[in-house]
Amino acid sequence: MSEALAKRWTRAACAAILVLPLVAIAPSTGCAAATVVPPVGGKGDLESYATDPAVRRAALEASFVNPDNGYARLRLAKYTETGWGALPEWNPPAAPFRMSELGGPAPTAGSSFAALDLDAVPWTDAALEELGRRAFFEYPMQLAAYLRSALADAAAVKTYGVHVDGERVGHIAWARLPGGSSEVGYTCATCHASVVGGRVVPGRNEPDLAVAAMIRKASAGVGEQPLWGPGRVDVTTDDAENPVAITDLRPILFQKNLHHAATLRNGRVSLAIRIETLIITSMGEAVRPPRKIAAALAVYLRSLGPRTPLPAPSEPGAAIFARACASCHGGEGLAGEAVELAVVGTDPAVGLSSERTTGRYRVPSLRGVGDRHRLFASGDVEDVDELLRPGRAAKGHQFGLDLSAADRQALLSYLHAL
Numbered sequence: 001m002s003e004a005l006a007k008r009w010t011r012a013a014c015a016a017i018l019v020l021p022l023v024a025i026a027p028s029t030g031c032a033a034a035t036v037v038p039p040v041g042g043k044g045d046l047e048s049y050a051t052d053p054a055v056r057r058a059a060l061e062a063s064f065v066n067p068d069n070g071y072a073r074l075r076l077a078k079y080t081e082t083g084w085g086a087l088p089e090w091n092p093p094a095a096p097f098r099m100s101e102l103g104g105p106a107p108t109a110g111s112s113f114a115a116l117d118l119d120a121v122p123w124t125d126a127a128l129e130e131l132g133r134r135a136f137f138e139y140p141m142q143l144a145a146y147l148r149s150a151l152a153d154a155a156a157v158k159t160y161g162v163h164v165d166g167e168r169v170g171h172i173a174w175a176r177l178p179g180g181s182s183e184v185g186y187t188c189a190t191c192h193a194s195v196v197g198g199r200v201v202p203g204r205n206e207p208d209l210a211v212a213a214m215i216r217k218a219s220a221g222v223g224e225q226p227l228w229g230p231g232r233v234d235v236t237t238d239d240a241e242n243p244v245a246i247t248d249l250r251p252i253l254f255q256k257n258l259h260h261a262a263t264l265r266n267g268r269v270s271l272a273i274r275i276e277t278l279i280i281t282s283m284g285e286a287v288r289p290p291r292k293i294a295a296a297l298a299v300y301l302r303s304l305g306p307r308t309p310l311p312a313p314s315e316p317g318a319a320i321f322a323r324a325c326a327s328c329h330g331g332e333g334l335a336g337e338a339v340e341l342a343v344v345g346t347d348p349a350v351g352l353s354s355e356r357t358t359g360r361y362r363v364p365s366l367r368g369v370g371d372r373h374r375l376f377a378s379g380d381v382e383d384v385d386e387l388l389r390p391g392r393a394a395k396g397h398q399f400g401l402d403l404s405a406a407d408r409q410a411l412l413s414y415l416h417a418l
Contacts, residue, residue, distance in 0.1 A: 132300025161208025254333025317414025
């Protein structure tokens with residue numbers, strides 16, 4: 001099977017995005033300012049997004065760093081009231097996928113199925129954050145029948161790096177479909193939560209999740225399927241293999257840009273639209289999420305970032321950080337504007353993708369970087385210790401590799417304290 005066909009099969013298996021034709025690339029070089037949406041008629045920014053088509057369209061257009069890549073063109077064409085806005089809402093009765101259900105039939109009845117109650121949630125940040133927390137763990141945002149085939153028993157769960165929270169398997173959810181049947185699907189937490197020391201850490205990417213390996217098993221040897229490696233997914237719809245590391249969402253509040261390729265300017269409303277359109281494309285453009293759920297997820301994700309003070313300038317390693325890192329990773333968020341691909345020097349595959357390209361990679365926030373795994377867009381570096389290890393195999397990002405052993409250790413201690 002050709003690489004292009006393999007990737008298209010994978011998209012079908014994931015129930016993911018439709019395949020786009022290649023488009024002309026015209027990267028933007030402007031700064032990525034946050035997308036700001038003014039309140040309308042006394043409503044807050046997120047309620048205005050949910051209720052006013054003009055507000056959300058303006059926010060969508062303002063969020064694109066490069067309006068000529070495939071990601072932007074699809075949304076500019078489809079994110080209208082007669083396009084994606086006319087799709088039926090997707091808020092199905094859902095239930096947790098449990099260890100006792102591995103290898104068994106799909107449930108067709110039971111009191112554990114319930115849809116998220118949206119009418120009772122007011123448009124306040126506190127209420128939206130709680131709704132977003134529930135949606136993060138419970139809302140089926142992408143159906144994936146191959147999960148049932150791959151996760152036949154407890155050994156398979158471990159093999160494919162799926163975390164277990166009590167009886168819950170990977171925070172995967174059953175969704176009740178029209179007609180009464182059920183299917184399993186990913187929640188946000190399947191990829192963007194992990195269990196550390198018996199405790200669920202929301203937002204922390206699952207570095208061992210082997211999505212491609214599960215797809216391979218479900219394919220039963222039909223054709224040659226890509227194997228991306230654990231902690232990676234191929235989110236682009238072009239005909240090239242360019243998997244990216246599953247993102248750690250905890251520092252999203254501090255990011256200047258969304259996506260590894262800095263495709264979008266960050267902000268509350270632009271994040272809500274990014275979530276809304278992600279679910280639409282992940283569900284084959286057949287349904288859309290209630291906008292209150294997208295807004296609630298945006299509020300919840302922005303609540304996950306570390307709020308502890310940064311180490312004092314007098315701390316060991318602070319001066320080294322200021323010299324070696326702070327020109328890109330600055331401010332309280334320790335993030336920065338996107339950097340040209342050649343300056344970063346890492347694998348440029350995603351940055352050059354016809355779908356996502358801006359000609360740049362985002363500068364990730366370093367808040368909490370000591371507990372982050374699968375660094376670089378490609379996930380080629382395991383953690384910050386490997387990042388600063390001289391002679392590492394992954395190319396690019398040479399900053400800090402020329403430090404003395406003592407300075408390197410001091411910088412690592414500082415980074416682990418962020």
